[in-house]
Each structure stands twice: as C-alpha cells, then as structure tokens.
Amino acid sequence: DGGITQSPKYLFRKEGQNVTLSCEQNLNHDAMYWYRQDPGQGLRLIYYSQIVNDFQKGDIAEGYSVSREKKESFPLTVTSAQKNPTAFYLCASSIVLGASYEQYFGPGTRLTVT
Amino acid sequence: DQQVKQNSPSLSVQEGRISILNCDYTNSMFDYFLWYKKYPAEGPTFLISISSIKDKNEDGRFTVFLNKSAKHLSLHIVPSQPGDSAVYFCAASPRLAGGTSYGKLTFGQGTILTVHP
Numbered sequence: 001d002g003g004i005t006q007s008p009k010y011l012f013r014k015e016g017q018n019v020t021l022s023c024e025q026n027l028n029h030d031a032m033y034w035y036r037q038d039p040g041q042g043l044r045l046i047y048y049s050q051i052v053n054d055f056q057k058g059d060i061a062e063g064y065s066v067s068r069e070k071k072e073s074f075p076l077t078v079t080s081a082q083k084n085p086t087a088f089y090l091c092a093s094s095i096v097l098g099a100s101y102e103q104y105f106g107p108g109t110r111l112t113v114t
Numbered sequence: 115d116q117q118v119k120q121n122s123p124s125l126s127v128q129e130g131r132i133s134i135l136n137c138d139y140t141n142s143m144f145d146y147f148l149w150y151k152k153y154p155a156e157g158p159t160f161l162i163s164i165s166s167i168k169d170k171n172e173d174g175r176f177t178v179f180l181n182k183s184a185k186h187l188s189l190h191i192v193p194s195q196p197g198d199s200a201v202y203f204c205a206a207s208p209r210l211a212g213g214t215s216y217g218k219l220t221f222g223q224g225t226i227l228t229v230h231p
C-alpha cells in the first residue's frame with residue numbers, strides 16, 4: 001500500500017525540549033511538505049523540499065528545522081525556539097513541485113507542549 | 115495577512131440539496147486553485163482543481179467556478195450526501211516568473227460542511 005505515514009499520532013513534550021516528527025512516504029515522490037494547522041486557521045506551510053538534500057522555508061519556518069537526506073523521509077524538528085508549538089502537524093508529498101500535481105497528506109501528528 | 119479567505123466557518127445543508135462553499139483571494143499572482151476535503155483526525159484529500167485559464171471545472175457531483183475579476187471561487191456539490199460532511203479547504207498557488215505554477219499552496223481557514231439526512 002503506497003502512502004504517507006506520520007508517527008506518532010499524538011506527542012506530548014515539556015516546554016524547552018526539542019522534538020522530531022517523523023514523515024515517511026513510499027510513493028516515490030520528489031517533493032515533500034510540512035504544514036501546521038491551528039484551530040480556525042488554514043494549513044500554513046512550514047518547510048518544503050523539491051528534491052533530496054534541498055529544502056526551502058515556507059511561511060512560518062521560525063523555530064523549526066528539517067532535513068531531506070533520503071527521498072522517502074522528511075523529518076521535522078520543533079525546537080525550543082518555536083513560541084507556540086502546540087498544533088496539528090501535517091506532512092504531504094507530490095510527484096514533483098508544482099501546483100497541478102496533487103499533494104497527498106499523511107494522517108498528521110498532534111503535538112502538545114506543556 | 116490572510117491571502118485566501120473562507121468567510122463562512124460552517125454550512126449546514128439537507129441531503130439532496132446543493133452545497134455551495136465560497137473562497138476569496140487577494141493575491142493576483144495566484145493562478146491555480148484547489149479544493150481539499152478533510153475528515154477529523156485525517157489528512158486532507160484532494161477534491162478538485164482549476165487553472166486560471168478556465169472558469170469552470172466539473173468532476174461528478176463537484177463543480178468549481180472561478181471568477182478572476184472578483185478573485186472568487188466556489189465549490190458546488192450537487193446533490194449533497196451525508197458522507198460529504200467534512201471540512202473543506204480552498205487553496206491557491208502562485209504563478210512563477212517563468213509562467214509555471216508553483217507547488218507552494220496557501221490555504222483558507224476551512225468551512226465545516228454538515229449534510230443532514
């Protein structure tokens with residue numbers, strides 16, 4: 001079964017700790033994305049990558065970091081510098097970077113920082 | 115600054131009737147528009163899209179209309195079914211200087227559609 005997996009589904013952390021969210025895809029897609037969703041708001045783009053070893057900041061990259069060492073994997077680290085890290089995080093991928101190419105989303109990780 | 119706006123947080127419709135979800139945008143560089151559907155605790159799934167060279171795109175029960183002069187698009191679902199109950203997001207992508215559309219999407223806030231049996 002091809003798709004995107006995000007783990008874990010729920011994650012709890014203490015304030016001041018870095019935390020890494022996993023995203024894996026077996027769709028052989030070149031492009032991958034990280035979004036954040038907050039109540040009453042749309043999805044906001046954190047980082048995106050159009051190819052291995054390349055990634056670009058999205059609209060709200062501050063306090064986050066990513067890596068793209070393998071085509072299948074695009075982990076997101078939420079650092080202690082992120083002021084409001086509690087949110088629902090969604091990873092997505094598409095064949096290549098381009099609006100006409102459908103983005104496939106994972107099930108999401110709900111991060112709670114206390 | 116919200117460049118893509120869905121001003122109706124929720125919409126309630128009777129089964130069999132038409133659902134109309136609206137979306138407005140402010141960035142004139144947007145030239146590709148998409149609708150995504152999201153069920154609770156799941157990621158969004160692509161529904162339908164439209165390029166700025168068109169004003170209508172139809173796929174089964176779903177039709178998207180684009181009014182470029184008004185910077186407005188709408189999604190029509192006819193007939194509405196209880197299984198359509200979900201959050202609907204519109205999204206837009208800008209045109210690059212070379213004329214191709216980019217994959218960086220800007221999403222609206224979403225509209226919760228409830229279809230009653």
